[in-house]
Amino acid sequence: MQETRLDTARIRAARRVIDPAFLGTPLYRCEALEPHLGCAVSIKLETANPVRSFKGRGSEVVASRLAEDGPQAMVCASAGNLGQALAWSGRGRGLDVTVVASRFATRAKLDRIRALEARLELVDGDHELARERAAAIARHDGIRLVEDSLDIETCEGAATIGLELLDTVPSFDAVLIALGGGALATGVGHVMKALAPDVEVICVQPLGAPALTRSWHQRRVVTTEATDTIADGVAGRYPIHAVLDDLLAVADDAVLVREASIVAGMRMLLDHAGLVVEPSAALGVAAIREDRDRFAGRHVATIVCGSNVDMDAYRHWVGAPLDTS
Amino acid sequence: MQETRLDTARIRAARRVIDPAFLGTPLYRCEALEPHLGCAVSIKLETANPVRSFKGRGSEVVASRLAEDGPQAMVCASAGNLGQALAWSGRGRGLDVTVVASRFATRAKLDRIRALEARLELVDGDHELARERAAAIARHDGIRLVEDSLDIETCEGAATIGLELLDTVPSFDAVLIALGGGALATGVGHVMKALAPDVEVICVQPLGAPALTRSWHQRRVVTTEATDTIADGVAGRYPIHAVLDDLLAVADDAVLVREASIVAGMRMLLDHAGLVVEPSAALGVAAIREDRDRFAGRHVATIVCGSNVDMDAYRHWVGAPLDTS
Numbered sequence: 001m002q003e004t005r006l007d008t009a010r011i012r013a014a015r016r017v018i019d020p021a022f023l024g025t026p027l028y029r030c031e032a033l034e035p036h037l038g039c040a041v042s043i044k045l046e047t048a049n050p051v052r053s054f055k056g057r058g059s060e061v062v063a064s065r066l067a068e069d070g071p072q073a074m075v076c077a078s079a080g081n082l083g084q085a086l087a088w089s090g091r092g093r094g095l096d097v098t099v100v101a102s103r104f105a106t107r108a109k110l111d112r113i114r115a116l117e118a119r120l121e122l123v124d125g126d127h128e129l130a131r132e133r134a135a136a137i138a139r140h141d142g143i144r145l146v147e148d149s150l151d152i153e154t155c156e157g158a159a160t161i162g163l164e165l166l167d168t169v170p171s172f173d174a175v176l177i178a179l180g181g182g183a184l185a186t187g188v189g190h191v192m193k194a195l196a197p198d199v200e201v202i203c204v205q206p207l208g209a210p211a212l213t214r215s216w217h218q219r220r221v222v223t224t225e226a227t228d229t230i231a232d233g234v235a236g237r238y239p240i241h242a243v244l245d246d247l248l249a250v251a252d253d254a255v256l257v258r259e260a261s262i263v264a265g266m267r268m269l270l271d272h273a274g275l276v277v278e279p280s281a282a283l284g285v286a287a288i289r290e291d292r293d294r295f296a297g298r299h300v301a302t303i304v305c306g307s308n309v310d311m312d313a314y315r316h317w318v319g320a321p322l323d324t325s
Numbered sequence: 326m327q328e329t330r331l332d333t334a335r336i337r338a339a340r341r342v343i344d345p346a347f348l349g350t351p352l353y354r355c356e357a358l359e360p361h362l363g364c365a366v367s368i369k370l371e372t373a374n375p376v377r378s379f380k381g382r383g384s385e386v387v388a389s390r391l392a393e394d395g396p397q398a399m400v401c402a403s404a405g406n407l408g409q410a411l412a413w414s415g416r417g418r419g420l421d422v423t424v425v426a427s428r429f430a431t432r433a434k435l436d437r438i439r440a441l442e443a444r445l446e447l448v449d450g451d452h453e454l455a456r457e458r459a460a461a462i463a464r465h466d467g468i469r470l471v472e473d474s475l476d477i478e479t480c481e482g483a484a485t486i487g488l489e490l491l492d493t494v495p496s497f498d499a500v501l502i503a504l505g506g507g508a509l510a511t512g513v514g515h516v517m518k519a520l521a522p523d524v525e526v527i528c529v530q531p532l533g534a535p536a537l538t539r540s541w542h543q544r545r546v547v548t549t550e551a552t553d554t555i556a557d558g559v560a561g562r563y564p565i566h567a568v569l570d571d572l573l574a575v576a577d578d579a580v581l582v583r584e585a586s587i588v589a590g591m592r593m594l595l596d597h598a599g600l601v602v603e604p605s606a607a608l609g610v611a612a613i614r615e616d617r618d619r620f621a622g623r624h625v626a627t628i629v630c631g632s633n634v635d636m637d638a639y640r641h642w643v644g645a646p647l648d649t650s
Binding site for chain 2 (some may be wrong): 026031047050052115270275311
């Protein structure tokens, strides 16, 4: 395989510092979904933990390494899930955590960040403005800036999902991974290419937030002016060069899906799997739904990466007619 | 501790024959629930597996032992979850499975039993009539009758949850267990009393299906004329003597909760934990809600034992006002 910034031995080491509450997550065939999708579907469920997303894996690696040098402070920008996770991991280790988020972020995520005793600063703009502000705080205060997907610990943490995916028998033909900043895709993708190169690694992003997918296809960083998607967890505009390089090494494809498919995916996961998921976590099902021929008869694993939703919005989404595309 | 029909070494052995998809289920603090319940709450989640309930643990033990003698047939009565689980475990081992259920059972459960290729027979009555019919089939066909809670394999399978509860640090002060036929309560209760006797074992049953709880309090089998509860998974009327004896040995208390509390519990688990649960799985939260003083300041674990719901009914339940009690 092509080199990436990741290393399988370091990923195995990362697994040893992560709180068990985030590890060994459920992985199971969901046959009730299959008639609706036309292929065998396994779910890797990353929502049944103290922060309801996979981000605890990375935050545990970040915080455990930082805490080796005693009490410290760190700051991150977050759409809400990394912030919760860092707040959780920092609280348990006596680390001071500041989270910068858009004031338009999902309310439930912001509420949980506050409840976990992190300092929360809101910016009047999108996630990219939050990233700028977090960097400015880090420079001013001389504290650790945690940059999702750029900081290798966030990728290594996410990559531990890949190790767990390969514990399963029988294995699958393709894995569908939500694409945001890229930590999840490059982390899991690295493990697949290193240990199970026949598994197709497919990244999925919303049409309304296509920057990293376009970058992957054009093999250079492409930015966008704005995002327009309910999948708040993956709505970035400025891909990171080093992350794109890794993604080019490990992804077999990157696809874009419509908003209506994301909503339909959320509803399918509720109705047929009994799972509440946030929009980003429905990207995999949305991708199958949009390209059934591609997956017909194959065994596909999809990482259900988070369940932090505002319940009002969620009820609206899943109450809407199924076929809105 | 008092003797029961269970044995800790046999429970450890049971764990080795259960498909990993049912083992090592999530166990985590759910802090977002805690302000609403006034105590620390850990969730043991038994819904993220191929049959969406804990019953796969027991069915795996039943089926693996039966399959030792080659292809066989078995029959059980079920409100729907044991039937699904036995169908799943039997299918994978070439065992012929017949499930007898009430025609009033949850549709989604019956649909899944059929989808898992079991023979399904419906009776025009409640679960107790289904039990009679299953026994008649077993006698007539000379096949294995699987009796939930009476057959020790069903208790041993459920008891493996207890072993997993004790892997956690820090541990908790009380465990809340849905009480139906009794396999879950006697199984988990046995492990607690054997290995962590300071943990309070509290069984929870609906006021509308109180037979085993009344039996426990009166220390003799008490039957009821009818049941009236949405918690279909625990709605029995004829407790089993041997199971009651075990329950008397391991339970510290058995409490009854109102229907409105069950609905409120389901809604709390949805709104604050992002979990879809069936009514039986909300009994623990319902019990905390009805007796907050008892649990105030303590750390309580509750086993979320199933998520098989008819979505129409579920949407109706969780859409209703929270405070209907």
